[in-house]
Amino acid sequence: MRGQPWLRLLFVVLIFAALSVPVWRLTHPAPIAAAATPVAAESTPAPTTISLEVEVTFAGPPPTSFQLKEPGQTILQSGDVSGETTARATWHAHLPKEGVDLTFEAHWPDDAEQTAARIRVSFPTGQTVEKTFWARGAMAEILTVPASPGESPSP
Amino acid sequence: MKRFSILAGCVLALAWATTLAHAAANAPLKVVSLSTVLSDLARNVGGDKVQVIELVKAGVDPHEFQPSPGDVQQVAGADVVLVSGKGLEGYLSRLEQSSGGGSGKFVDVGSGVGPSLRLKEDKKTVEDPHWWHSIANVKKAVGVVRDAFGKADPADGAAFAAAATAYSARLDALDKEIKLKVAELPREKRKLVTSHDAFQYFARDYGFRIYPIEGVSTEAQPSSKDVAELIETIKKQGVKAVFFENIENPKVVAAITQETGAKVGGELYADGLGAPDSDAATYEAMMRHNVTTIVNALK
Ligand SMILES: [Zn+2]
Numbered sequence: 001m002r003g004q005p006w007l008r009l010l011f012v013v014l015i016f017a018a019l020s021v022p023v024w025r026l027t028h029p030a031p032i033a034a035a036a037t038p039v040a041a042e043s044t045p046a047p048t049t050i051s052l053e054v055e056v057t058f059a060g061p062p063p064t065s066f067q068l069k070e071p072g073q074t075i076l077q078s079g080d081v082s083g084e085t086t087a088r089a090t091w092h093a094h095l096p097k098e099g100v101d102l103t104f105e106a107h108w109p110d111d112a113e114q115t116a117a118r119i120r121v122s123f124p125t126g127q128t129v130e131k132t133f134w135a136r137g138a139m140a141e142i143l144t145v146p147a148s149p150g151e152s153p154s155p
Numbered sequence: 156m157k158r159f160s161i162l163a164g165c166v167l168a169l170a171w172a173t174t175l176a177h178a179a180a181n182a183p184l185k186v187v188s189l190s191t192v193l194s195d196l197a198r199n200v201g202g203d204k205v206q207v208i209e210l211v212k213a214g215v216d217p218h219e220f221q222p223s224p225g226d227v228q229q230v231a232g233a234d235v236v237l238v239s240g241k242g243l244e245g246y247l248s249r250l251e252q253s254s255g256g257g258s259g260k261f262v263d264v265g266s267g268v269g270p271s272l273r274l275k276e277d278k279k280t281v282e283d284p285h286w287w288h289s290i291a292n293v294k295k296a297v298g299v300v301r302d303a304f305g306k307a308d309p310a311d312g313a314a315f316a317a318a319a320t321a322y323s324a325r326l327d328a329l330d331k332e333i334k335l336k337v338a339e340l341p342r343e344k345r346k347l348v349t350s351h352d353a354f355q356y357f358a359r360d361y362g363f364r365i366y367p368i369e370g371v372s373t374e375a376q377p378s379s380k381d382v383a384e385l386i387e388t389i390k391k392q393g394v395k396a397v398f399f400e401n402i403e404n405p406k407v408v409a410a411i412t413q414e415t416g417a418k419v420g421g422e423l424y425a426d427g428l429g430a431p432d433s434d435a436a437t438y439e440a441m442m443r444h445n446v447t448t449i450v451n452a453l454k
Contacts, residue, residue, distance in 0.1 A: 071341045098342035098362070103335060140331065142338050144362075 048095045048147065052121050056087045056104070059116035063139075066106035068119065075102070091121070099146040106139045119143050184308050187230050189247075190217060190239040191427035192287045193264060193300070195438045197237060199322040200300045204311045208233070213430045214401065217243055218373045222250050230254035234307045237300065240265025243284035260307070267299035268292040272355050276370040283371055285425070288357035288445075290330040293438065294323050329439050333446045337361045340450045347449060348389060348397040348417070350408060353425035357445075366394070368407055373426070382411065389415045396420030396452035401429060420452030 054075055056068060062085055068076040076089040093100060104119055117139060120130035127149035133141040183206040188194040194209045201207070210226045211217050217239070222230070230236055231254040238244055240263040251261060265271075265286055272283040286292040301319035305312035337345070345363040347354055352367035366388055369377050377385075389397070389411065397412050398420045399405035405419075412419050423445050429435030435444045 071339055096341070096343040098345070101338040101342060101362075103338045140335055142334050144342075 050093055050095055050124070052091045052093050052123060052145075054089050054091045055118075055120045055122070057118045057120070058085045059118075060113065061085075061108070061115070062087075063106035063108045063117075066104070066117075068102055068104050070100050070102055093145070095145070095147045097147045099144050102143045102145060104133070104139065104141050104143065106135075108137055110137055112137060121145050123149055125149075184234045184304060185232060186235045186237060186304075187233040188237045189244055190237070190287075192293075192438055192441075193237040193239060193296075195428060196264075196293070196297055196300050196322075197304075200297060200315055200319045201304055202314070202318055204308065204314060205304065211427065213428050213433075213436075215427070216373055217426050220244075221246055226250075227253050231257075233257075234260060235303050236261045237303070238263045238265070239284065239287075241271050241284040241286060242282045262299065262303040264296045264299045268295040272359065274352060274355065274371050276352075276372070281371050283352070283355050285353040285371075286356055287438070288354055288442075289360050290326050290333070290442070291360065292356060294326050297323055297326070325439065329442060333361065333442060336446050336450050340453055344395070344453050346392050346394045346453070348385070348394055348411070349423060349425065350398070350400045350405075351425065353400070354423075363449075366392070368411070377407065382407065386411055386414045389417055394453075398423045398449070398452070400425040401435075418452070421448040423448060 054068065056066070056076060062083060063078065065078045066076075066087075067074055067078070068089075070091075070093070075091045076087055080087060080089065102119070102121075104117065106117060108115065114134060114136040116132050116134045118130060118132040120128055121143070122128045129143070129145050129149050131141070131143045133139055183204055184201065185208065186197050186201065186205045187208045187210060188197055189211050191209065191211060191213050194207050197205055197207045208229050210222060210229065211220050227250065230250060236257070238247060238261055243265070244250075247261075251257075265284065268286050269292060271286070273280050274283050275281075287296070297319050301315045304315045308315075342362055345358075345361070346366065347358065347363045348366045349368070351369035351373050352365065352371045354363070354365050357363065358365045366385060368382070368385060388394075394415075394417055396418050397408050397415075399408040399422055401422055401424050408419060411417070424435045424441045428438065428441050429444070435441035
């Protein structure tokens with residue numbers, strides 16, 4: 001092979017040919033994908049992904065069932081803990097500048113006394129967003145988590 | 156015999172007067188309403204102790220309504236006239252004058268619900284009259300209606316107060332239900348393109364941003380420049396759906412959806428309740444209809 005320059009040339013040409021396809025794809029994004037989404041959100045920056053610690057604490061006996069969720073995803077539910085008065089989870093949140101609404105739903109036995117649940121979301125900076133809700137029998141509440149604590153979410 | 160006849164006449168006259176007084180005491184309050192939402196509040200607070208006469212009926216555009224001579228007569232004979240206020244009834248002073256005024260029977264409910272949102276229209280700042288899209292405002296309106304009815308009919312004041320308390324509790328439950336429904340929609344998707352600018356109070360309470368095609372009133376038609384700008388905004392913001400209203404012409408909405416690729420999200424009740432056979436015949440039903448339509452279309 002060393003003595004065959006035409007073979008070396010052929011080898012180089014083949015390598016270039018093999019590389020040309022991915023290089024062309026990288027430098028020419030598929031126009032079909034762009035055309036298929038005519039109302040793409042051009043000006044909305046990508047949401048920040050961040051790991052947040054979520055803690056739910058019950059003032060009295062824990063509910064028979066509960067669920068903490070964001071739109072389309074459950075963060076924490078009664079199956080994750082059993083009989084504890086505190087439940088914790090790490091939430092890998094995608095936080096847009098508008099913030100995220102968490103929905104908390106819980107059920108206690110019908111004859112249960114009035115009780116409280118506190119939901120606390122801790123940011124890596126140590127800042128927290130929290131709210132305490134009171135209910136008897138059933139609870140369905142919203143906690144808004146802003147993109148950065150201390151700011152109110154922008155609509 | 157003559158003395159007996161006089162006595163009998165007196166007794167009969169007294170009985171007649173007592174019957175008349177009793178009938179008057181039991182006669183329902185005659186309440187004229189200038190808004191379909193206020194009509195519903197009046198029925199909920201007043202029950203069978205009020206007779207509600209709707210001048211502005213479902214499907215009528217309150218921005219363009221003009222009272223007829225028959226309407227003026229109804230107002231003249233009313234005990235209470237419920238006014239939506241915040242500038243919605245441009246004809247109000249004429250109606251007051253032509254119906255003979257009346258000592259304080261006109262009740263401006265809108266002025267009792269708290270501060271108005273102020274919006275820009277044709278380079279002027281105007282009051283936003285669509286206060287009923289905020290349940291917090293409607294709860295205050297219930298208090299205004301209760302007090303007005305109690306003043307006009309003190310004997311039934313306790314019944315009005317009890318009914319108002321029960322209705323307010325239902326409004327609290329409705330507010331909670333709406334908050335949970337809206338929470339299904341990510342906050343960054345809460346962008347509402349509507350025919351005219353009627354949902355700012357709703358947007359304030361539930362975290363939406365409004366992109367109206369027309370202004371606060373339905374009278375001002377959008378220019379082609381306004382529509383072109385809105386199309387650009389819809390594309391940039393990635394708005395999924397555009398809504399039309401029960402009273403408005405949906406043609407402009409259709410043109411915008413064709414240009415942007417956004418879908419028609421459905422019909423919203425912006426300026427009042429739907430017809431009695433619709434799914435928005437009461438205030439509570441109207442709010443449920445609007446929220447469900449908005450959330451399901453934008454999800
Ligand atoms: Zn309007």
